Amino acid sequence: MNLTLFFTQALNGFQLGVLLFLLAAGLTLVFGIMNFVNLAHGSLYMMGAYLAATAYNKTDSFWLAAVGGIGGGFLLGVVLQQVALRTLFDRDHLDQVLATFGLILFFNELARMIWGASPYYMNVPEALSGAVEFAGISYPVYRLLIIGVGLTVACGAWFLIQKTRVGMLIRAGASVGWMVGALGVNIKLLNMVLFGLGAALAGLAGLMAGPILSVQAGMGEPILILTLVTIVIGGIGSIRGAFLGAVIVGMVDTVGRTMLPVLLRQFLDRTVANAAGPAIASMSIYLLMAAVLAVKPEGLFPVKNG
Amino acid sequence: MALVRSPRFWLSAVTLLLLAAVPAAAKAVGQPFYMTLFLRIMIYGLAALSLNLVLGFGGMVSFGHALYLGLGAYAVGISSTLGVTSGWVHLAIALAAAVGVSLFTGLISLRTSGIAFIMITLAFAQMFFFLAVSLKQFGGDEGMTIAQPSDFGLLPLGNKVVFYYAVFALLVAALYGSRRLVESRFGMVLRGTMSNERRMKALGFPTLRYRLTAYVIGACVCAVAGLLLANLTGFASPDYMAWSRSGELIVMVVLGGMGTLMGPVVGATVLLLLEEVLTAFTDHWMIVLGPIILLIAVLAKRGIVGLLPAPRGGGE
Numbered sequence: 001m002n003l004t005l006f007f008t009q010a011l012n013g014f015q016l017g018v019l020l021f022l023l024a025a026g027l028t029l030v031f032g033i034m035n036f037v038n039l040a041h042g043s044l045y046m047m048g049a050y051l052a053a054t055a056y057n058k059t060d061s062f063w064l065a066a067v068g069g070i071g072g073g074f075l076l077g078v079v080l081q082q083v084a085l086r087t088l089f090d091r092d093h094l095d096q097v098l099a100t101f102g103l104i105l106f107f108n109e110l111a112r113m114i115w116g117a118s119p120y121y122m123n124v125p126e127a128l129s130g131a132v133e134f135a136g137i138s139y140p141v142y143r144l145l146i147i148g149v150g151l152t153v154a155c156g157a158w159f160l161i162q163k164t165r166v167g168m169l170i171r172a173g174a175s176v177g178w179m180v181g182a183l184g185v186n187i188k189l190l191n192m193v194l195f196g197l198g199a200a201l202a203g204l205a206g207l208m209a210g211p212i213l214s215v216q217a218g219m220g221e222p223i224l225i226l227t228l229v230t231i232v233i234g235g236i237g238s239i240r241g242a243f244l245g246a247v248i249v250g251m252v253d254t255v256g257r258t259m260l261p262v263l264l265r266q267f268l269d270r271t272v273a274n275a276a277g278p279a280i281a282s283m284s285i286y287l288l289m290a291a292v293l294a295v296k297p298e299g300l301f302p303v304k305n306g
Numbered sequence: 307m308a309l310v311r312s313p314r315f316w317l318s319a320v321t322l323l324l325l326a327a328v329p330a331a332a333k334a335v336g337q338p339f340y341m342t343l344f345l346r347i348m349i350y351g352l353a354a355l356s357l358n359l360v361l362g363f364g365g366m367v368s369f370g371h372a373l374y375l376g377l378g379a380y381a382v383g384i385s386s387t388l389g390v391t392s393g394w395v396h397l398a399i400a401l402a403a404a405v406g407v408s409l410f411t412g413l414i415s416l417r418t419s420g421i422a423f424i425m426i427t428l429a430f431a432q433m434f435f436f437l438a439v440s441l442k443q444f445g446g447d448e449g450m451t452i453a454q455p456s457d458f459g460l461l462p463l464g465n466k467v468v469f470y471y472a473v474f475a476l477l478v479a480a481l482y483g484s485r486r487l488v489e490s491r492f493g494m495v496l497r498g499t500m501s502n503e504r505r506m507k508a509l510g511f512p513t514l515r516y517r518l519t520a521y522v523i524g525a526c527v528c529a530v531a532g533l534l535l536a537n538l539t540g541f542a543s544p545d546y547m548a549w550s551r552s553g554e555l556i557v558m559v560v561l562g563g564m565g566t567l568m569g570p571v572v573g574a575t576v577l578l579l580l581e582e583v584l585t586a587f588t589d590h591w592m593i594v595l596g597p598i599i600l601l602i603a604v605l606a607k608r609g610i611v612g613l614l615p616a617p618r619g620g621g622e
Contacts, residue, residue: 094367099603101553106596113590225432228425279440286433290414297417
């Protein structure tokens with residue numbers, strides 16, 4: 001097998017994993033701490049991508065695009081939470097699923113009305129459009145930037161949660177929320193900020209994905225479902241689980257897609273392998289998830305102090 | 307005879323009578339389109355009813371129920387593409403597929419509860435969605451047209467009136483069956499498990515078996531709905547098991563009234579008619595429907611049927 005191809009694909013897989021982590025981090029915290037199923041997280045990602053792409057195409061500045069994507073995501077998250085979702089925090093999961101399902105329909109249609117049904121493109125900024133050569137592999141700078149941003153966020157999230165006072169309150173809130181409130185902490189404000197941070201990360205993911213994917217209505221759902229798989233594999237409520245789960249899912253998905261047909265050709269007839277390869281590859285992460293759940297229903301890296 | 311006088315009984319009776327009168331009314335106003343519309347409503351009503359068994363009586367929030375709708379449709383699509391036209395064979399394949407898949411996914415999914423269960427059922431449905439997309443010889447992501455409807459011998463489904471009353475009879479039978487099921491000992495245990503699983507376990511019931519059985523029954527009924535849907539549209543595509551379809555089924559159940567007999571059918575009727583009306587006004591009808599669904603989730607906890615007082619003794 002071609003080693004260069006394998007390394008390139010592994011890097012692609014890692015990059016997808018990092019992107020998934022940006023989404024999974026926000027989602028898993030909201031799940032773990034507010035006990036809230038937010039299916040509209042994918043819509044925040046989509047809106048972040050649209051806002052960033054619009055800002056970039058209007059001003060030609062990647063920094064302003066970042067402000068649009070991240071800031072837009074944060075504001076949208078906070079407004080959404082205050083207007084619609086706050087009343088649903090204490091409800092059962094079914095109501096939350098239903099409400100956020102309605103929001104997905106709303107945002108997809110809104111995006112279609114504002115930006116049209118056809119994909120909206122955002123180019124890779126000039127300064128980041130080159131490629132890096134190392135060990136015989138040529139890899140785009142922009143994708144390396146995504147990996148860098150993701151790793152930075154992962155370290156930042158770890159620091160915030162494990163080493164700061166706010167993180168301590170977040171962890172305490174995850175264990176017994178009302179008790180933290182009884183100790184005089186404004187838990188509502190904490191939840192609002194946390195929800196907003198998750199939304200900002202979704203917007204950041206949208207910003208980073210904009211130049212490598214086409215920005216269009218409905219782009220949030222496929223990645224939302226991957227994110228859900230990530231969280232289930234990693235263990236709900238755990239940042240560490242979100243990161244490791246995201247890398248596993250990204251790797252299995254990307255590497256499986258390219259390598260499985262090649263691998264199957266070694267054993268099977270070419271036509272059979274060509275037909276079965278993509279089918280098995282697209283199912284692979286779901287099979288992985290099923291296997292993880294069959295062995296460890298609480299996920300691979302559950303919260304220890306939760 | 308509290309049941310006979312209860313408003314819910316009258317709602318069910320009136321709904322079914324109206325549904326029975328649709329073919330005659332459609333003919334009278336010269337709009338055969340209405341018959342197709344209400345056929346679709348009844349088929350989705352059947353699918354929603356099957357989800358209600360899982361969700362409303364079993365307390366299992368499945369976000370992947372459309373998977374079985376797709377299985378039923380693909381049973382028809384694939385077999386008729388391969389030259390098998392017998393409806394009974396289609397039915398047998400659809401049921402066998404539904405039992406097999408629901409046993410496998412149910413056993414794994416039911417190891418979890420709460421949020422994880424929601425996401426796993428969603429993920430399994432996606433898995434089969436992508437499997438259907440990758441079946442290039444059966445239309446891939448475009449889906450396939452079904453040249454010939456399922457051949458049920460004495461019941462030519464090509465005749466819309468025959469098809470209509472066949473579906474109607476099936477819907478009435480399913481309503482009766484689910485009522486009997488829910489009120490049976492099995493149904494009592496299932497509902498008991500929904501309200502407090504730990505207590506039912508302590509009483510010695512193997513709750514997993516009860517839940518799994520309900521899940522499999524729901525899958526089978528939904529697969530039948532999928533078979534009917536494929537015959538109605540003459541088409542089978544991955545879109546039938548898209549996650550949004552599962553979401554719509556949940557909306558139907560909750561809108562009509564979870565855990566009520568007639569709720570799913572009422573919910574399907576209201577939602578599909580609402581879609582029909584909204585589409586007439588604007589292409590962007592989803593921008594109205596989305597917030598309506600949000601409001602239903604926030605405000606209407608018990609659904610339309612739930613607003614009517616229950617007959618004495620609770621339950622239905």
